[in-house]
Amino acid sequence: MFTRQNRTEIQHFVVTAKQMQAIESRIFDAGMPVAALMEKVAGRITEGILSKIKSISVTSIGVLVGPGHNGGDALVVARELHFLGYSVVICCPFSKQKELTQSHFKYITSLGISINKNMESLQHCEVIIDGMFGFGLERPITDELAEGVNQINAGNKQILSIDLPSGIHTDTGEVLGTAIHATYTFCLGLWKLAFLQDSALDYLGEVELIDFDIPLADIEAILGQTPEFRRITPENAMADLPLPRPLATHKYKNGNLLIVAGSHRYTGAAILAGLGARASGVGMLSIAVPNSIKPLLSTQLPEALIIGCPETEDGAILDFPSNFSLDQFDAIACGPGLTQSATTLVQLILECNRPLILDADGLNILAQLNPILTLSQRQAATIITPHPGEFKRLFPELAEELSNHVFVTQKAAQQSQSIVVLKGAKVCIGTANTVWINPESTPALARGGSGDVLTGLLGGLLAAVVLNQTPIDAIVKTAVWWHAQAGIQAAKDKTELGVDALTLTQYLNLNPIQSRFLNKSHP
Numbered sequence: 275m276f277t278r279q280n281r282t283e284i285q286h287f288v289v290t291a292k293q294m295q296a297i298e299s300r301i302f303d304a305g306m307p308v309a310a311l312m313e314k315v316a317g318r319i320t321e322g323i324l325s326k327i328k329s330i331s332v333t334s335i336g337v338l339v340g341p342g343h344n345g346g347d348a349l350v351v352a353r354e355l356h357f358l359g360y361s362v363v364i365c366c367p368f369s370k371q372k373e374l375t376q377s378h379f380k381y382i383t384s385l386g387i388s389i390n391k392n393m394e395s396l397q398h399c400e401v402i403i404d405g406m407f408g409f410g411l412e413r414p415i416t417d418e419l420a421e422g423v424n425q426i427n428a429g430n431k432q433i434l435s436i437d438l439p440s441g442i443h444t445d446t447g448e449v450l451g452t453a454i455h456a457t458y459t460f461c462l463g464l465w466k467l468a469f470l471q472d473s474a475l476d477y478l479g480e481v482e483l484i485d486f487d488i489p490l491a492d493i494e495a496i497l498g499q500t501p502e503f504r505r506i507t508p509e510n511a512m513a514d515l516p517l518p519r520p521l522a523t524h525k526y527k528n529g530n531l532l533i534v535a536g537s538h539r540y541t542g543a544a545i546l547a548g549l550g551a552r553a554s555g556v557g558m559l560s561i562a563v564p565n566s567i568k569p570l571l572s573t574q575l576p577e578a579l580i581i582g583c584p585e586t587e588d589g590a591i592l593d594f595p596s597n598f599s600l601d602q603f604d605a606i607a608c609g610p611g612l613t614q615s616a617t618t619l620v621q622l623i624l625e626c627n628r629p630l631i632l633d634a635d636g637l638n639i640l641a642q643l644n645p646i647l648t649l650s651q652r653q654a655a656t657i658i659t660p661h662p663g664e665f666k667r668l669f670p671e672l673a674e675e676l677s678n679h680v681f682v683t684q685k686a687a688q689q690s691q692s693i694v695v696l697k698g699a700k701v702c703i704g705t706a707n708t709v710w711i712n713p714e715s716t717p718a719l720a721r722g723g724s725g726d727v728l729t730g731l732l733g734g735l736l737a738a739v740v741l742n743q744t745p746i747d748a749i750v751k752t753a754v755w756w757h758a759q760a761g762i763q764a765a766k767d768k769t770e771l772g773v774d775a776l777t778l779t780q781y782l783n784l785n786p787i788q789s790r791f792l793n794k795s796h797p
């Protein structure tokens with residue numbers, strides 16, 4: 275007995291509409307008939323739909339059909355549901371269809387199922403299948419069509435969208451005119467960019483990838499060895515964890531990190547960054563803080579070397595102590611809780627030749643210093659971790675397009691020659707060749723302090739890879755994934771309200787996902 279192949283590797287590809295069309299064309303050129311592929315895909319969508327509706331009592335299913343092949347998929351699904359005994363109501367508010375879609379119309383009509391033009395025909399159905407537009411949507415939905423979509427949304431029924439909620443732009447995730455509010459969306463073949471854009475989140479509902487066996491060779495032929503966009507998965511995130519450790523390792527081989535953080539006003543930020551770094555397993559941790567808060571840090575992080583620094587009148591770090599050198603560190607993480615009074619210090623750090631993570635006030639200070647020029651002139655790698663507000667201050671010329679997170683992250687990384695981590699529901703990581711996007715997270719992390727934790731965690735992991743001369747890009751996505759997974763687990767245990775930043779640091783250590791890492795441990 276054969277079971278369907280579990281192709282986890284396809285989970286990490288992300289495509290634009292144009293790339294999907296190009297991949298699809300290769301399949302057709304190789305001899306796969308279009309109708310056969312539609313039949314196969316729709317069969318798998320039907321399985322997906324049945325698994326979602328089996329627990330509710332459904333007698334009548336409404337199917338919204340568009341003019342293209344998204345509509346064709348919907349008609350095949352409708353036909354199969356009809357044969358399974360469901361009462362199917364079809365609505366197609368278009369007078370012209372593509373040839374294959376037209377052919378399915380003819381057949382389904384011959385089975386005695388009538389086709390309605392008016393969207394009100396769907397109002398008594400318990401469930402609606404949305405096959406109006408997929409990746410072929412090319413202009414806004416307007417007029418009567420828009421009214422119909424809004425009416426369907428207002429009906430508060432379960433809506434299952436095929437490929438994309440109709441009205442959502444495949445690449446930007448933006449709403450073109452209006453869009454279906456799906457309960458579930460079945461993305462066909464490969465993840466489309468819209469599934470990883472914050473702007474589409476409210477419309478997608480629960481999402482699932484329907485694999486239909488696109489050969490990897492066709493994907494790679496179009497996307498290349500280094501795809502432009504990549505989705506972070508447990509597999510690719512864990513592959514870059516510094517585990518298992520070599521048996522004969524010692525502390526100087528596991529990274530030496532300097533955190534520069536905190537002020538008299540914001541002591542907690544330094545502690546949280548320190549606790550994030552602690553969880554990373556970094557070999558040596560030093561934390562530079564204003565002299566006056568050194569005792570507090572020493573109590574909270576007994577394993578770290580706390581460096582008390584001269585401070586400004588308002589309690590920010592003024593400078594490093596005399597004879598202090600940044601050269602000894604593998605990496606520096608700078609910014610949480612510094613306040614904007616630490617400008618001279620941040621300038622000094624930007625000039626040093628150590629790999630650097632800049633966050634929070636570090637970014638606000640950078641924003642005053644011609645960011646693109648400053649970053650591109652740095653002699654070592656820089657990772658910046660802005661939220662959208664900080665991003666706007668750093669890259670004002672990209673502000674207008676900020677709703678397209680993936681695009682602006684890519685542009686900012688290219689312009690600044692840095693790694694740009696744009697925070698949001700779906701964190702985007704722009705590197706020289708690829709934008710990594712984290713699909714799984716939790717709103718529980720939208721809370722003061724969780725960014726400080728990420729900075730520390732990232733710093734610790736970065737210090738270790740710099741020392742071992744492994745690529746930096748890869749570890750950034752691992753840190754973002756680890757941080758989100760800790761948040762998800764904490765939210766499961768304590769609700770989304772119970773994940774304060776300190777609790778989050780505890781889940782970095784205790785996260786059950788870590789037991790999976792043990793598989794990679796020594797025999």
Ligand SMILES: NC(=O)C1=CN([C@@H]2O[C@H](COP(=O)(O)OP(=O)(O)OC[C@H]3O[C@@H](n4cnc5c(N)ncnc54)[C@H](O)[C@@H]3O)[C@@H](O)[C@H]2O)[C@H](O)CC1
Nearest residue numbers: 298312342343344345407408409410411412413414415437
């Ligand atoms: N992924 C695959 O390899 C497969 C995908 N399939 C399905 O096909 C659609 C894409 O089909 P396509 O015909 O290219 O596009 P659409 O169905 O999304 O619609 C295009 C159709 O609609 C017209 N149109 C576009 N915007 C508007 C508008 N605002 N108002 C009115 N009309 C509009 C446009 O002119 C076209 O006529 C994909 O999503 C999958 O569902 C295959 O079935 C299997 C392989």
Ligand SMILES: [K+]
Nearest residue numbers: 407436438440
């Ligand atoms: K759709």
